[in-house]
Amino acid sequence: MxxxxxxxxxxxxxxxxxxxxxxxxxxxxxxxxxxxxxxxxxxxxxxxxxxxxxxxxxxxxxxxxxxxxxxxxxxxxxxxxxxxxxxxxxxxxxxxxxxxxxxxxxxxxxxxxxxxxxxxxxxxxxxxxxxxxxxxxxxxxxxxxxxxxxxxxxxxxxxxxxxxxxxxxSTLDAPRPILDGRFVSRPGVFAWDRIDAASALLAAHLPDDLHGRAADLGCGYGYLSVELLRRCPGIVSLDLYEAEARALALAKRNLDAFAARLPLGFHWHDVATGLPQRYDVIVTNPPFHAQGRAERPDIGRAFIAAAADALHPGGRLWLVANRHLPYEQVLDARFRTVRTVAQANGFKIIEAVNA
Incomplete structure (x- = not known):
């Protein structure tokens, strides 16, 4: 951009x-x-x-x-x-x-x-x-x-x-504990001092049978990745992708407790350019703004396309988005089955299974 x-x-x-x-x-x-x-x-x-x-x-x-x-x-x-x-x-x-x-x-x-x-x-x-x-x-x-x-x-x-x-x-944006010490975050990162409501809704609907190699696209400070690993013991590795280096550095700290349990990868990466590896599971709360205020649904569509290209046959994408964002056309075009799992508080949870 x-x-x-x-x-x-x-x-x-x-x-x-x-x-x-x-x-x-x-x-x-x-x-x-x-x-x-x-x-x-x-x-x-x-x-x-x-x-x-x-x-x-x-x-x-x-x-x-x-x-x-x-x-x-x-x-x-x-x-x-x-x-x-x-x-x-x-x-x-x-x-x-x-x-x-x-x-x-x-x-x-x-x-x-x-x-x-x-x-x-x-x-x-x-x-x-x-x-x-x-x-x-x-x-x-x-x-x-x-x-x-x-x-x-x-x-x-x-x-x-x-x-x-x-x-x-000089210290105003320094990393610090948030949410009673559950996470480390810092000002300027998306939803830096709270759990984003959309991510929380997605985490609450993740099924515990997700398994295999997983990726979190646009991981932020790591909340959704932590919830995925906490809820899904069948995940054998996890790669976190994030375009904002300040957020990715926090995710590394927040996932440290899982480092002995399974391989973790942290990638400073623009997901819209595609993913370098293949996965069984992808979770994402894709951004729909860049660094300005204007809505950018094309970013979310690019995340969905990148996920479709990176998932193995039968691989599963779990996505949360604002209800009004027009993602259904690209989902229907790129995945074998698409279903809306839940709608609440202006958000929608979608599971899409790759062909």
Whole structure:
């Protein structure tokens, strides 16, 4: 899902450089946190740019375009990668405010004295709050608006940085126990502080006779995988697929108790591109949004197609989805039998058996 001319926030992020309000540094690495690919990156020379992205489709798009890409989960805080040495840090903050504040703190902490943090957000996704947060953390040097987005920046130095706030915000998205310690999660991950109602409904309807090699597509922090293994002793191995690296790292921790019982695989992977292995059982609560607010039922249909291709003959797909999502056509086309097991609270549970 590479950015294009419809990615207004990406375009407006570079507006201060296009207008001359800011100058691109002549030397030094320039981290771009939550980077997305698109024509604004290629509109002018961007020496030193390092793109950081934990969402696999966006990371793949950046890599295909030839940018240096690193996964945020692979950045070792002790390695010096985030030391206060960068002349410029770019940022497309997420909507979740604790996650965004933690990212602002990382950006400020990684700037050299006199370095600049530049961020951009759509107006309807928290631009006003984001601008206020950066101002409270490090002062504000300027801002511009265009295409219903706001780009804002701060010149970082000790006199304008709120050290106490910096320390506090640096830990706002740290992993922590949730649900009385049953799981570890963190802000910004889907349904991060609760059990998603759709996944809970699917778990409650999983039959205990599911057996063989299994996969969880879009595993999140691992709730559905835990329930599958708890309820179905016939599962002999489980692969977890997740496009968001921050969630996958949590799933590894949350499945640790099962590691001695059966083989587990953890895959930072865009399921929509297909699966590399074959399975007897697949469970999924497929996403129907990407990183924006618009509904994307095509993602769910791609998950279903990937499951059909990956299941052995007679293999079983157990799926939960919002009741209104139009998945029946692809299910009927790709599976031998399809049945609606339950409908409740706006969701539907479907079992589909492969030909």
């Amino acid at each position: 590479a950015a294009d001319r419809g990615d207004a926030a990406l375009e407006v992020l570079f507006l201060p450089f296009a207008t001359g309000a800011l100058a691109w540094p002549r030397a030094g690495d320039v981290p771009f946190l939550r980077a997305r690919d698109g024509w604004p990156l290629r509109e002018a020379a961007r020496p030193g740019l390092i793109c950081e992205q934990s969402f696999r489709p966006e990371a793949d798009a950046l890599a295909r375009s030839g940018w240096r890409v690193r996964d945020a989960e692979a950045v070792d805080a002790e390695s010096g990668d985030d030391a206060a040495s960068h002349p410029l840090v770019l940022l497309l903050p997420p909507r979740q405010r604790d996650e965004a504040r933690a990212l602002f703190a990382r950006a400020v902490a990684s700037c050299a004295p006199g370095g600049v943090v530049v961020a951009c957000m759509p107006n309807d996704e928290g631009a006003k709050s984001g601008e206020a947060d950066l101002k409270a953390l490090a002062g504000l040097s300027g801002s511009l608006s265009k295409h219903h987005c706001r780009v804002f920046w701060a010149t970082v130095d000790a006199s304008s940085t709120d050290a106490a706030r910096l320390a506090e915000w």
